[in-house]
Amino acid sequence: MSKSKIGTVEAIMIILTIIVAHTILSLPKNILTSMKSASILNLIYVSIIVVALGYLIYRLLKNFPGLDIVDISELIGGKVFKNIIGTIFMVYFVISASMLLRNFSESLKVIYYPMTDIFFIVAFFIIPVCYANRLDFNATSKTNLIVVPVVLVAIVVLFATNMKQFSLQKMFPIFGEGVVNTFFLGLSNISAFGGIVYLYFLPPLLKEPEKMKKITLISIGITALYLILSVATLLFIFSFFITTDEITPLYNATRYIELGDFFQRLESVFLIIWILAFACYLSTISRFSVSVFKKITNVDNSKPLIDIFGLLILGLSLVPKNYAISQSFENTIYPHLVIAVAFFLGIGLLVIANLKRRKESRHEKIY
Amino acid sequence: MFIDTLDQAFDIEVKGFKQRSIDTPNNEVVIKGPNEAFVENIRTNTSILRRIVNNENLIIENIEVGKITKTKCAVCYIQDFTNQDLINEVKYRLNNLDIDSLFSAGELEQFICDSNIFGIPQTMATERPDKAAKYLLKGRVIVIVNGTPYGIIMPSILIDFLSSSEDTNLKPNFSNFLRILRVISSFLTLLLPGLYIAVTSFHQEILPTSLMFSILGSRENVPFPIIVEILLMEFSFELIREAGLRVPSPIGPTIGIVGALVLGQAAVSAGIVSPILIIIVAITGIASFAIPDFTFGFHLRYFRFAFILLGFMAGFLGISIGLFIYISALCSIHSFGVPFTTPFAPVTDSKGNGYLLSPIWKREYRPPYMSTEKPKEQDSISMKWKFFKPFGK
Numbered sequence: 001m002s003k004s005k006i007g008t009v010e011a012i013m014i015i016l017t018i019i020v021a022h023t024i025l026s027l028p029k030n031i032l033t034s035m036k037s038a039s040i041l042n043l044i045y046v047s048i049i050v051v052a053l054g055y056l057i058y059r060l061l062k063n064f065p066g067l068d069i070v071d072i073s074e075l076i077g078g079k080v081f082k083n084i085i086g087t088i089f090m091v092y093f094v095i096s097a098s099m100l101l102r103n104f105s106e107s108l109k110v111i112y113y114p115m116t117d118i119f120f121i122v123a124f125f126i127i128p129v130c131y132a133n134r135l136d137f138n139a140t141s142k143t144n145l146i147v148v149p150v151v152l153v154a155i156v157v158l159f160a161t162n163m164k165q166f167s168l169q170k171m172f173p174i175f176g177e178g179v180v181n182t183f184f185l186g187l188s189n190i191s192a193f194g195g196i197v198y199l200y201f202l203p204p205l206l207k208e209p210e211k212m213k214k215i216t217l218i219s220i221g222i223t224a225l226y227l228i229l230s231v232a233t234l235l236f237i238f239s240f241f242i243t244t245d246e247i248t249p250l251y252n253a254t255r256y257i258e259l260g261d262f263f264q265r266l267e268s269v270f271l272i273i274w275i276l277a278f279a280c281y282l283s284t285i286s287r288f289s290v291s292v293f294k295k296i297t298n299v300d301n302s303k304p305l306i307d308i309f310g311l312l313i314l315g316l317s318l319v320p321k322n323y324a325i326s327q328s329f330e331n332t333i334y335p336h337l338v339i340a341v342a343f344f345l346g347i348g349l350l351v352i353a354n355l356k357r358r359k360e361s362r363h364e365k366i367y
Numbered sequence: 368m369f370i371d372t373l374d375q376a377f378d379i380e381v382k383g384f385k386q387r388s389i390d391t392p393n394n395e396v397v398i399k400g401p402n403e404a405f406v407e408n409i410r411t412n413t414s415i416l417r418r419i420v421n422n423e424n425l426i427i428e429n430i431e432v433g434k435i436t437k438t439k440c441a442v443c444y445i446q447d448f449t450n451q452d453l454i455n456e457v458k459y460r461l462n463n464l465d466i467d468s469l470f471s472a473g474e475l476e477q478f479i480c481d482s483n484i485f486g487i488p489q490t491m492a493t494e495r496p497d498k499a500a501k502y503l504l505k506g507r508v509i510v511i512v513n514g515t516p517y518g519i520i521m522p523s524i525l526i527d528f529l530s531s532s533e534d535t536n537l538k539p540n541f542s543n544f545l546r547i548l549r550v551i552s553s554f555l556t557l558l559l560p561g562l563y564i565a566v567t568s569f570h571q572e573i574l575p576t577s578l579m580f581s582i583l584g585s586r587e588n589v590p591f592p593i594i595v596e597i598l599l600m601e602f603s604f605e606l607i608r609e610a611g612l613r614v615p616s617p618i619g620p621t622i623g624i625v626g627a628l629v630l631g632q633a634a635v636s637a638g639i640v641s642p643i644l645i646i647i648v649a650i651t652g653i654a655s656f657a658i659p660d661f662t663f664g665f666h667l668r669y670f671r672f673a674f675i676l677l678g679f680m681a682g683f684l685g686i687s688i689g690l691f692i693y694i695s696a697l698c699s700i701h702s703f704g705v706p707f708t709t710p711f712a713p714v715t716d717s718k719g720n721g722y723l724l725s726p727i728w729k730r731e732y733r734p735p736y737m738s739t740e741k742p743k744e745q746d747s748i749s750m751k752w753k754f755f756k757p758f759g760k
Binding site for chain 2: 006007009010108112113121124125128131132135136138139140142143145146147261262264265266267268269271272273275276279280283
């Protein structure tokens with residue numbers, strides 16, 4: 001990554017890019033499928049847990065100022081362990097990016113470009129992302145800073161303009177399919193907060209590292225609010241049977257917006273905003289992949305890697321034969337990947353590193 | 368020349384050159400502001416600036432650029448508070464130009480700008496000495512080139528290109544209204560034709576049914592595909608604009624009227640283009656004239672063709688991807704160390720120096736992104752007549 005640092009607001013927007021990209025696709029649908037009428041309650045509950053986990057991550061990272069998760073893993077198990085952990089995160093970023101890119105491109109193909117080969121739609125994203133990544137890291141973070149607030153406002157507008165279609169009875173029964181389903185099985189919905197993985201890589205990039213706590217809590221809070229608004233919009237408009245069959249349910253919600261007789265069917269306007277946000281997500285995640293690769297291989301010049309990673313994401317996104325396969329990957333495998341890497345692996349590494357440091361400091365005190 | 372206490376006098380020949388007298392600005396017309404413009408002679412320009420600023424801390428340093436022409440460039444700044452690093456950087460760039468000649472401020476701008484990405488300007492040229500003085504007092508550096516009636520303001524950021532020198536002469540309500548209008552006109556200049564082609568080709572559902580029928584009906588007899596139609600009209604408009612610059616002034620406005628009205632009407636009557644497209648092109652052209660800075664307006668006019676092609680190829684997907692690249696490019700630019708998209712990205716407290724103006728009594732600070740040595744330019748209660756009445760009254 002570039003030596004230039006980013007500010008607090010830019011860091012928050014970087015974390016929000018993941019949730020924005022994921023929410024456009026099937027994340028709200030998955031939550032509604034599993035939780036039914038208890039979706040909002042479940043999201044509030046999961047958000048509280050993620051806030052606690054986020055605070056834990058902040059406290060654990062605080063003991064390693066200026067280091068990211070890859071550097072911390074080197075402290076735990078040397079260079080080999082660092083390379084293994086770096087590779088895991090890099091593969092996670094690449095797979096997430098390619099899978100979401102495929103699904104988003106497929107949804108665009110279904111809606112607007114049925115005669116276009118999926119390769120061209122995917123390439124239409126990859127080429128500008130490769131170009132944008134050649135610019136300084138600050139360009140990406142500033143672009144996120146401009147685009148993400150627009151997306152956040154868009155979801156509020158979507159919620160507000162659809163209020164006359166809302167049927168609040170769909171919130172009941174409030175516990176959905178039961179307390180166990182809502183509060184225990186529903187814990188898997190912490191995968192919605194996949195943006196938390198960026199927290200592990202932020203410390204060396206921050207202009208004001210002391211604001212890490214603020215970044216963590218605000219980003220999780222905004223993510224939760226965004227998710228709740230998205231899910232609430234779908235919950236109150238559609239019945240579960242319709243919602244669970246939709247490709248991009250949030251897009252379908254935009255088709256119900258009517259502002260008088262003149263402004264109707266404004267879904268394409270939202271599409272501009274979501275495509276921008278998705279391009280920002282791709283740019284950010286591919287940048288992090290390149291920087292992790294650069295760190296584990298000690299490459300001097302990372303610019304040639306940008307195109308290679310772009311091609312890798314393009315290639316991986318074209319691996320699934322059809323939309324059904326890529327969507328099933330997003331719905332079944334991806335949430336578990338997020339929980340495994342972003343939560344278990346990340347927090348596990350930080351806990352081990354902290355314990356090791358505590359043990360070493362005790363030894364130093366004795367001797 | 369007689370010198371006191373000397374018993375000799377000096378006979379000195381003082382040669383002068385014929386030069387253009389101070390005139391009104393041609394390209395930056397304001398209603399309420401002064402009507403003086405820079406001229407070609409550097410001494411006249413620096414004297415105007417000195418008269419306006421009227422402070423001994425205004426430093427004007429002369430630097431010669433060009434091995435053959437040795438063109439004089441005056442680097443102007445207020446010593447009291449202008450950031451020393453900025454001054455040093457400007458002088459460094461001017462002193463390290465290994466060129467034979469320099470003829471205009473436009474050439475100098477190209478030599479000293481940080482990057483040439485998408486042709487986005489990073490310095491601003493002004494022919495108004497009052498505008499130059501205002502920017503001097505905000506901590507900028509002005510470079511005046513001998514032989515050009517323009518001063519180059521550096522650094523310049525995005526909001527500067529959408530601001531006019533008229534803005535500070537009006538009440539903030541009016542100037543903010545105009546500033547919002549200019550932002551809308553920038554979007555229209557850049558995106559309107561592209562959006563039109565994207566909507567009519569891919570996203571017809573946005574249009575109300577009656578409007579869609581009207582557009583389709585007007586295009587019924589047009590033999591060309593929409594992309595050919597729109598490129599034809601856009602190029603024609605640019606041709607008319609360029610021709611208007613070259614034609615002698617007595618018939619210049621006539622050509623504009625003939626070209627715009629008669630040819631446009633004739634094209635519609637002949638069924639070559641649709642009437643709605645004439646409106647789109649006309650609105651785009653008028654919007655481009657609303658942008659105060661010529662170079663920035665040119666850049667937007669130039670890039671609208673890219674968005675036309677992207678809109679034709681992929682509809683709103685193409686437009687969004689184009690916007691993504693454009694915003695990334697804007698965010699990557701620095702003008703003499705100041706990020707181009709300040710104060711929006713990165714988010715900084717502009718202290719009343721953002722795009723929308725606060726009331727004049729609240730503009731207490733110089734722009735923080737200039738890192739001036741005296742951040743405050745007026746007292747928190749500047750209108751002392753209003754709040755501090757003399758004793759006994």
